[in-house]
Amino acid sequence: MATVRVYVTLKPSLLDSAGRTVAGALRNLGFDELKEARIGKLIELQVEPYSEDRVKEMCDKLLANPVIENYRIEAVSA
Amino acid sequence: MRAAVIRFPGSNCDQDAYYALKDDVGIDVEYVWHESDSLKEFDAVFLPGGFSYGDYLRCGAMASRAPIMNEVRRFAEEGRLVIGACNGFQVLCEAGILPGALLLNERQKFICADVHLRVENRQSVWTRGVDRVLRIPIAHGEGRYVLDSEGLKELNDCGQVAFRYVTAAGDLDPSANVNGSIESIAGVLNKRGNVLGLMPHPERASRQLLGSSDGLEILQAFKLVAANL
Numbered sequence: 001m002a003t004v005r006v007y008v009t010l011k012p013s014l015l016d017s018a019g020r021t022v023a024g025a026l027r028n029l030g031f032d033e034l035k036e037a038r039i040g041k042l043i044e045l046q047v048e049p050y051s052e053d054r055v056k057e058m059c060d061k062l063l064a065n066p067v068i069e070n071y072r073i074e075a076v077s078a
Numbered sequence: 079m080r081a082a083v084i085r086f087p088g089s090n091c092d093q094d095a096y097y098a099l100k101d102d103v104g105i106d107v108e109y110v111w112h113e114s115d116s117l118k119e120f121d122a123v124f125l126p127g128g129f130s131y132g133d134y135l136r137c138g139a140m141a142s143r144a145p146i147m148n149e150v151r152r153f154a155e156e157g158r159l160v161i162g163a164c165n166g167f168q169v170l171c172e173a174g175i176l177p178g179a180l181l182l183n184e185r186q187k188f189i190c191a192d193v194h195l196r197v198e199n200r201q202s203v204w205t206r207g208v209d210r211v212l213r214i215p216i217a218h219g220e221g222r223y224v225l226d227s228e229g230l231k232e233l234n235d236c237g238q239v240a241f242r243y244v245t246a247a248g249d250l251d252p253s254a255n256v257n258g259s260i261e262s263i264a265g266v267l268n269k270r271g272n273v274l275g276l277m278p279h280p281e282r283a284s285r286q287l288l289g290s291s292d293g294l295e296i297l298q299a300f301k302l303v304a305a306n307l
Contacts, residue, residue, distance in 0.1 A: 010181075014224055015258070017182045041135075062143060065136055065172065067179040068224060 079304030125166030138168030184258025
């Protein structure tokens with residue numbers, strides 16, 4: 001069984017209003033060094049057998065929306 | 079004219095759509111479960127608002143892959159009427175039937191309020207001849223319309239912007255753009271003009287008792303097409 005992590009992030013050009021709110025709260029807590037916070041998703045998959053192409057297909061067909069998001073696949077254990 | 083109101087798990091404006099079409103527009107309507115794969119007996123489709131699949135992953139993501147969506151796509155391609163309001167709009171975008179996507183409102187809040195809409199395209203069957211500002215409610219947390227600059231240019235050039243958020247007087251103003259949509263876009267059409275997606279709820283503004291009947295100006299399209307069937 002392989003554990004595969006898919007990281008889905010909002011494209012850098014788009015405003016992440018939730019991330020902006022979190023950044024504001026962190027600054028209120030005194031973290032003045034914080035320039036920006038952006039929130040993405042981590043989707044952990046268990047597959048057997050593992051094929052990167054198949055996981056890519058999962059991303060393209062459902063897990064990420066290419067209009068607004070980028071994704072990165074990381075195979076943790078094979 | 080027989081319209082289908084598609085029901086997904088988590089749809090919650092399906093009854094509003096059903097009764098607005100049945101009682102206020104005056105056409106035949108039936109609910110269709112999302113797992114159905116046929117719209118054989120129908121002429122038009124209403125994708126209602128709500129929180130299909132709990133908005134998991136992305137609003138409308140799972141619903142847009144439901145079996146019934148192949149038929150909705152066929153309707154769109156054949157030039158039949160398809161409307162998606164609120165979550166229905168998100169579903170149409172996720173399905174790639176309409177361009178763009180809807181993100182969390184700029185100021186995070188879920189907004190439940192009346193908005194004013196200016197009709198930008200008066201040629202489509204959905205907006206034909208509507209030359210006044212419409213007052214229709216919205217109720218959404220994720221209605222910020224986004225599209226890349228290339229897509230936006232095409233949208234404008236092809237007359238696919240159906241509505242923009244404006245002031246009561248009909249003017250563009252940042253204060254009227256409640257969710258921070260790009261260029262204040264509230265609703266878009268496909269190229270052919272038979273598919274409309276919008277964040278406001280015309281089905282919640284279908285009679286004076288509800289506070290406004292301006293939604294009928296849009297839903298009137300079902301009547302117009304019915305007359306030509």
